């Protein structure tokens with residue numbers, strides 16, 4: 193492999209999904225994985241198969257249906273985790289098992305309640321077991337950057353001896369500084385003779401806002417795989433943002449000399465898809481994918497850009513796919529062929545009944561909106577994906593709003609059991625009234641944790657996109673909804689969040705009942 197080629201390992205579906213409130217179903221994960229393949233990532237970490245039957249099913253579906261990238265499944269250093277991960281990825285063109293165990297004393301003493309010696313044995317046994325099931329095995333010493341470099345090196349030496357093909361160095365709690373992280377990797381290269389023969393990888397968290405800087409320092413120290421997530425999603429403050437690291441390598445390619453296989457023109461669309469399906473909006477001033485990233489507000493900047501864009505732009509909006517997404521594509525007189533072709537241009541191959549359903553939805557929107565843009569179509573298709581069997585569905589609603597009386601809402605909901613229930617409520621505002629009417633209909637004691645509504649495009653007839661996060665029995669989950677009517681968008685988002693949070697509570701209860709055997713230390 194070209195020594196300057198950097199492997200992009202996307203962990204949006206695994207570490208990204210660990211962000212509070214995100215719960216993606218298999219259809220949504222598949223759609224994301226297909227888009228990641230279109231984006232050109234090299235590895236998709238599709239999930240943590242032992243975590244739940246749903247996670248296993250999603251990883252398996254991705255392994256079977258998504259072609260191109262390596263498909264990886266995460267596993268603790270437990271036999272059952274490794275077997276479950278290997279089983280989930282086995283049908284992929286190129287399956288990988290990623291196993292990990294901590295090497296820091298803080299984790300060994302307090303979390304694992306174990307000893308260095310035991311961890312060394314578990315790491316060795318885990319990699320050997322994984323290698324007996326798949327050829328491609330990645331090993332991570334969790335919390336490595338707070339660990340003793342000599343002990344971490346000893347564990348890595350064992351992992352390499354047992355056949356690990358990639359060694360990943362996580363800055364699990366986002367504690368490292370770039371100079372320190374690079375020095376840590378250099379220290380490992382000095383101590384572990386086999387490290388130069390495997391791929392060295394970086395996995396940095398953003399607790400101090402240094403995830404991308406640390407990842408880049410790691411590449412300069414010799415790593416050639418970066419673990420990252422779209423929109424920087426991930427546990428706590430997130431992971432290194434894929435779009436930032438990729439655009440850093442591309443924009444400064446002449447200076448740095450590294451390249452990736454990413455088609456950067458797919459970045460903006462991938463970011464929007466993830467944002468919609470996870471309910472995690474992108475802050476306007478986010479590097480690369482924020483809506484202000486290519487906008488110039490002040491007079492002097494505008495003057496410069498009008499004369500020559502490079503005066504204030506180091507990369508173009510087009511290079512990340514922001515160019516023509518607002519161009520008008522369809523109107524109310526367009527037919528199925530035009531819709532199918534526009535969707536195909538957006539990367540969605542839609543036929544048969546799905547096309548008919550999308551067409552019906554498109555006509556409803558086109559009747560209300562003069563122009564249906566590519567961004568609207570993307571939102572509609574993503575919204576269709578959320579139609580989920582075994583979930584609550586909103587049958588109809590009435591909302592009476594007035595400045596003279598408190599608003600009143602009535603809803604009819606179909607429950608996962610197929611029963612039709614009705615509820616009504618007089619609330620503080622029309623959204624509050626409809627949310628509480630849904631609670632009354634479903635008799636669920638959920639807490640509203642977050643509610644957001646955004647316009648997809650500009651103008652009075654813009655589609656509204658609502659996102660709701662609900663809490664039930666200590667679990668959080670989000671739901672999203674799209675409509676030209678913001679009350680409908682909010683109600684759709686609410687019933688989907690309700691379905692997702694109930695499913696999460698059930699899954700948590702099921703996995704609490706599972707008990708898996710632990711790998712024993714090799715002599």
Ligand SMILES: CC(=O)SCCNC(=O)CCNC(=O)[C@H](O)C(C)(C)COP(=O)(O)OP(=O)(O)OC[C@H]1O[C@@H](n2cnc3c(N)ncnc32)[C@H](O)[C@@H]1OP(=O)(O)O
Nearest residue numbers: 240242243244268269270292293294303304364427703704
């Ligand atoms: C840094 C990271 O991002 S690591 C990945 C984190 N991701 C997740 O945890 C998401 C999915 N997790 C889950 O669904 C659950 O935690 C499960 C199914 C994996 C495990 O659930 P439970 O069996 O109930 O265990 P729980 O999560 O409460 O505790 C973790 C256990 O794993 C142990 N453990 C943690 N990491 C490792 C490891 N790498 N190797 C071996 N054991 C480990 C802990 O010491 C603890 O063991 P204990 O039960 O003997 O005290």
Ligand SMILES: CC(C)C(=O)C(=O)O
Nearest residue numbers: 292332334335362364
């Ligand atoms: C499992 C490992 C790679 C991880 O996510 C971390 O340490 O942050």
